[in-house]
Amino acid sequence: MKKSSIQHLLLMFLALLLPYQNLLAQRSSFRLKVKSGLSKAPPYLVKYYNSNQWEKFYAKILKFDYDPKFEYHIKVLKHKNDSHPRYSLMKIISKSLMQNTEVRIWEVGENYVYAPKHEQMKCLQIKSDKSNKWEYLSAPIHGFDYQEGYRYRVRVKKTKRGDTDSFNYSLIDILSKERTNELPSVAAFLARFKWNLLQLNGKDVSSSKASMGFDAKNGTIEGTTGCNIFWGAFHIKGNKITFNHIASTMRSCNTIHIENEFFQIFEQKKIQFDIAEQTLNLYYDGKLVMMFGLERE
Known part of the structure; x- marks a missing residue:
């Protein structure tokens, strides 16, 4: 056969092969692990072969009948013959039932x-x-x-x-x-209990019935001096606690000396605190000025 004829046949073969080459170039495959427990899919939660993190996969995978009771390892075919890639299931490599x-x-x-x-x-x-x-x-x-x-x-x-x-x-x-708010976890602990005043400036005042409660969600306090009801806001940063916008009722009573000392401490801006055993302790200038005891539910 002449050389020109061989070249002509080769060109014809390549021309016939070209559409298949283009088709192959427009398709690719990859593997995914698909998480169980999804109430609606897509999006699927998947891990790629080279990833340790679960990611959302928003496209529908044709021919993939997802069951949330199973975790899957699948092979997916990607079709790139239009502006929006399509995906279809090639093979389920493994399918594990998530028992219990x-x-x-x-x-x-x-x-x-x-x-x-x-x-x-x-x-x-x-x-x-x-x-x-x-x-x-x-x-x-x-x-x-x-x-x-x-x-x-x-x-x-x-x-x-x-x-x-x-x-x-x-x-x-x-x-x-x-x-919601930026209060630390200790505020949530304080909010779980009513705190009864036990000591004030070194004196036993447990009989005064003064107490305080915290609202961690709103950053507020409310309580009683044993005579008047008070309320306001609080802020915690590190081991510092600040009481702001304190207001109270104006009832006249025979425990006014406790109220004066009580509110004088609350007006200070550099109060330190700690929680020891079952007490909330407030310090000013390094001295213990108030001790509250928690009252369990």
């Missing part, structure tokens, strides 16, 4: 709290859609980068540990995150 697993939606409070039952200072406050009561969660929620000062709504996977009565928790996704 529940999906919960929780509201998470904006501050850590102290839970005496768990003997832990840092517990999350959680509340389900079916309950108006806050509960304490001492176990971590894996994958949840919690920040105080925000109220969260999260979807969580709760998995029983073997034959035990304990559970592991892992974040599926954050449904909402809203800033």
Whole structure:
């Protein structure tokens, strides 16, 4: 066969092969791990082969019949023959049933709290859609980068540990995150109790019935000197506490000497505090000036 004829046949073969080459160039495949427990997909929560973080995958994967009870490892085909890529399932590499697993939606409070039952200072406050009561969660929620000062709504996977009565928790996704206040976790602890005044400038005043309560969400206080009701705001930074905008009723009573000393201390701007045992202690110029004892519910 002549050389020109061979060249002509080769060109014809390449021309026939070109559309297939273009088609292959417009398609590519990759692998994904798909998280279980999603109430609606897409978006899917996925991990790529080279990633340790769960990410949202918003596109629909054609032919993929997602079941939230399973975690998947799949191979996906990407079609690039138009302006918007399409994705379709090539193969399910593995499919694992998440046994002893529940999906919960929780509201998470904006501050850590102290839970005496768990003997832990840092517990999350959680509340389900079916309950108006806050509960304490001492176990971590894996994958949840919690920040105080925000109220969260999260979807969580709760998995029983073997034959035990304990559970592991892992974040599926954050449904909402809203800033509430910037008070630290100690404010939430203070807000759990009524605080009765025991000592004032070194004197035993436990019979005065003076007391104070904290509202950590709104940064406010309310209490009584044993005669008049008072209210105002508070701010905590480090080991410093400041009381602002203090006001009170003006009832006349025979404990006025306690009131004067009480409010004089509250007017100071450099009050230090600590919590020791079951007391809240206030210091001014290095001296203990007020001691409150907590009253349990």
